[in-house]
Amino acid sequence: MANEGRRIVIPSQVIGETPAMKAGRGTFVENGKIYAERLGIVSIQGNFIHVIPLKGRYDPVVGDFVIGVVEEASTSNWMVDINAPYPALLHVNEVPWEIDFADTEKYLNTGDAILAKVLSVDESKKLQITLNDRNLFKIKGGHIIEVESSVVPRIIGKKGSMIELIKKYTRCRIFVGQNGRIWIDGDAEGIEKVLQAINKIENEAITFGLTDRIEELLKKDAKDVR
Amino acid sequence: MKSDIKLINSEGKRLDGRGPEDLRKIKIESGVLHRADGSCYLEWGGNKVLVAVYGPREAVPRHCQNPLRAIVQARYNMAAFSVEDRKRPGPDRRSVEISKVISEALERVILTEQFPRATVDVNIEVLDAEAGTRCAGLTAAGVALVDAGIPMRDIPVACAAGKINGQVVLDLGKEEDNLGEADLPVAISPRTGEVLLLQMDGHLTAEEFNKAFDLAVKGCHIVSDLQKTAIMHKYQSVVAAEVQE
Numbered sequence: 001m002a003n004e005g006r007r008i009v010i011p012s013q014v015i016g017e018t019p020a021m022k023a024g025r026g027t028f029v030e031n032g033k034i035y036a037e038r039l040g041i042v043s044i045q046g047n048f049i050h051v052i053p054l055k056g057r058y059d060p061v062v063g064d065f066v067i068g069v070v071e072e073a074s075t076s077n078w079m080v081d082i083n084a085p086y087p088a089l090l091h092v093n094e095v096p097w098e099i100d101f102a103d104t105e106k107y108l109n110t111g112d113a114i115l116a117k118v119l120s121v122d123e124s125k126k127l128q129i130t131l132n133d134r135n136l137f138k139i140k141g142g143h144i145i146e147v148e149s150s151v152v153p154r155i156i157g158k159k160g161s162m163i164e165l166i167k168k169y170t171r172c173r174i175f176v177g178q179n180g181r182i183w184i185d186g187d188a189e190g191i192e193k194v195l196q197a198i199n200k201i202e203n204e205a206i207t208f209g210l211t212d213r214i215e216e217l218l219k220k221d222a223k224d225v226r
Numbered sequence: 227m228k229s230d231i232k233l234i235n236s237e238g239k240r241l242d243g244r245g246p247e248d249l250r251k252i253k254i255e256s257g258v259l260h261r262a263d264g265s266c267y268l269e270w271g272g273n274k275v276l277v278a279v280y281g282p283r284e285a286v287p288r289h290c291q292n293p294l295r296a297i298v299q300a301r302y303n304m305a306a307f308s309v310e311d312r313k314r315p316g317p318d319r320r321s322v323e324i325s326k327v328i329s330e331a332l333e334r335v336i337l338t339e340q341f342p343r344a345t346v347d348v349n350i351e352v353l354d355a356e357a358g359t360r361c362a363g364l365t366a367a368g369v370a371l372v373d374a375g376i377p378m379r380d381i382p383v384a385c386a387a388g389k390i391n392g393q394v395v396l397d398l399g400k401e402e403d404n405l406g407e408a409d410l411p412v413a414i415s416p417r418t419g420e421v422l423l424l425q426m427d428g429h430l431t432a433e434e435f436n437k438a439f440d441l442a443v444k445g446c447h448i449v450s451d452l453q454k455t456a457i458m459h460k461y462q463s464v465v466a467a468e469v470q471e
Binding site: 038040053054056087123125150 | 263264281282283284293337341342343344372373374375376377378379380381416417454457458461462
């Protein structure tokens with residue numbers, strides 16, 4: 001059956017037993033049984049059984065590329081909203097500019113968007129992000145849209161196939177943050193097309209053969225393919 | 227208590243035609259609000275309840291944070307137009323109490339240790355009231371939490387039992403609540419049978435209490451199935467469309 005691999009589960013649903021299977025992400029064990037702890041899709045990898053969430057807040061992982069919005073500038077750091085349960089700290093040492101004491105607002109101020117990388121997550125979930133890496137920058141111009149962080153892998157596609165496809169047909173610069181924020185820059189027509197495609201991906205995220213259908217959608221009114 | 231009002235007729239039928247162990251009609255719909263992280267609209271007889279869930283997000287003010295786990299802040303509120311005479315808006319003694327007991331019930335099922343320092347906000351708005359709003363609110367909150375993708379041990383569910391005209395019955399209606407002898411709202415975790423909330427208004431003998439409690443738990447399991455169907459219905463539809471293609 002087509003939906004065999006995409007079984008939807010809800011919390012408290014039994015999805016396996018412990019000696020035979022190992023409990024992975026999004027599951028918990030009680031009395032030898034593995035239960036789903038959140039709404040999601042069952043994914044079995046080897047011996048492990050995971051529940052991939054369908055909805056919910058972005059759970060930051062070290063090394064993720066995210067799009068953040070500056071909430072507050074202090075004398076030696078910024079607080080940045082990265083769509084996680086907690087605001088992330090960006091220290092002046094973690095930006096590529098030389099900043100004099102209390103001069104933080106000149107470089108990044110409330111409302112500015114940045115493309116950053118998650119530097120650390122400690123056990124009390126204190127987050128730190130950095131701008132010191134390749135391809136990280138302050139975002140100027142373009143659009144930022146938000147999607148459910150669980151559909152990010154679908155928008156990127158297998159080895160970036162989906163996102164390459166969209167870029168090819170729309171001539172836009174697109175960056176997809178792991179936290180569900182997407183930055184799009186290009187002409188108005190292109191942006192409109194990207195939004196259409198992403199909307200379709202979001203609505204049909206748990207179906208198969210999505211890449212082909214998106215290509216069809218984009219091809220329909222594509223005049224100049226790069 | 228007036229004894230001349232017949233809440234149960236000679237055929238054993240109640241005022242609205244239900245038998246002693248029948249529930250009112252329940253309709254559950256999840257994911258109705260777009261701005262909230264999770265939401266649920268529930269109709270239970272004449273009750274209409276809308277629940278919105280936000281979070282987990284950082285708890286403010288700082289002093290109310292728990293460094294080891296998330297806190298759950300439920301807010302039960304009755305709309306001014308939810309009852310026959312206009313209800314004075316704003317929190318009163320009753321709604322503060324219900325908010326507290328619901329928060330504590332939800333805290334037991336949410337995996338709060340995954341989100342230190344955070345809060346999960348649950349807004350329960352009663353749009354139309356007809357007895358049993360705390361049960362309706364808690365049941366709807368359970369569905370809204372699942373819709374918000376919050377990790378949980380179980381989906382909480384609530385149902386009430388009570389005593390009218392000397393007989394123990396399930397799920398009291400408005401007249402039965404006002405004129406009956408006792409009301410017993412119960413919330414459970416249906417997977418384990420743990421009790422999350424138990425309150426009683428009125429008097430019951432030990433024997434009647436046990437009977438009413440068992441009846442309420444039975445009602446909870448029926449409502450629990452409705453909750454699960456409602457959630458599955460919302461998310462299964464996409465998969466179903468896929469199979470047809």
